[in-house]
Amino acid sequence: MSTPDSGDFVQSLARGLSVIRAFDADHAELTLSGVARRADITRAAARRFLLTLESLGYVRSDERAFSLTPRVLELGFSYLSSLSLPEIVQPHLESLSRGVGESVSAAVLDGADIVYIARVPTRRIMSVRITIGTRFPAFATSMGRVLLAGMTDAAADAVLAASDLMPLTDRTVTDPADLRAELGRVRGQGWSLVDGELEPGLRSIAAPLHARDGSVVAAVNVSTSATRDSVEQLLDAYLPALLGTAGAIDAELRLV
Numbered sequence: 001m002s003t004p005d006s007g008d009f010v011q012s013l014a015r016g017l018s019v020i021r022a023f024d025a026d027h028a029e030l031t032l033s034g035v036a037r038r039a040d041i042t043r044a045a046a047r048r049f050l051l052t053l054e055s056l057g058y059v060r061s062d063e064r065a066f067s068l069t070p071r072v073l074e075l076g077f078s079y080l081s082s083l084s085l086p087e088i089v090q091p092h093l094e095s096l097s098r099g100v101g102e103s104v105s106a107a108v109l110d111g112a113d114i115v116y117i118a119r120v121p122t123r124r125i126m127s128v129r130i131t132i133g134t135r136f137p138a139f140a141t142s143m144g145r146v147l148l149a150g151m152t153d154a155a156a157d158a159v160l161a162a163s164d165l166m167p168l169t170d171r172t173v174t175d176p177a178d179l180r181a182e183l184g185r186v187r188g189q190g191w192s193l194v195d196g197e198l199e200p201g202l203r204s205i206a207a208p209l210h211a212r213d214g215s216v217v218a219a220v221n222v223s224t225s226a227t228r229d230s231v232e233q234l235l236d237a238y239l240p241a242l243l244g245t246a247g248a249i250d251a252e253l254r255l256v
Helices: 011-021 032-039 043-056 070-083 085-100 142-149 153-162 176-189 231-253
Strands: 059-061 066-068 103-110 113-120 135-137 192-195 202-210 216-225
Touching (some): 011 032, 011 043, 032 043, 085 103, 085 113, 085 231, 103 142, 113 142, 142 153, 142 176, 142 216, 153 176, 192 231, 202 231
Antiparallel strands (some): 059 066, 103 113, 103 216, 113 135, 192 202, 202 216
């Protein structure tokens, strides 16, 4: 893998991608100064990258601000289409959501983060809007923990070492030893429950999805509010449905 200090590392490409990542749901439009600040580059560099992206059709501008165009979706959908996972998972998520009456999602691991690849929302349960491509730190999420538990100890330790283990709520587990112990429990029981660690009042339960060779390739979860469902409700009503859905998806993935 190339690093910023490697002769194979193309810094201009990295900076161009940082300009694209400067835009998100809360920053759909940005001024030149805003892009420079969020991408941590100079105004002059930001201007060159934005004008290049605009000429390629990935960015549009008016007199005061820049925004991404729908063409930027090509960058993500080329990856998603190569997976075939979203197409397989989506109908199962829709059935699971109808059965439990809650929001359900699927995600894969990308570095130290989970990335949403499919989702069926029933109501807004977080302060941020979750869409395809949304990222969260794996260590503090139920889907992230089943994905980490599916790795070797050495690989999971490497992800934890690369993670910013900052508390997101007063319940977030951040001690590496405690996280390793939790991953061991998740590996043994085959599912993960996270209660208020990513955001206060958010409860989530997740199960792994397996490829034909048995490796964990993705995760699926059910999320709900602590004011609406107890932990017992998640375990008694939602967990069996979740595991059944994961098993049905696994059966299809074995045919891919």
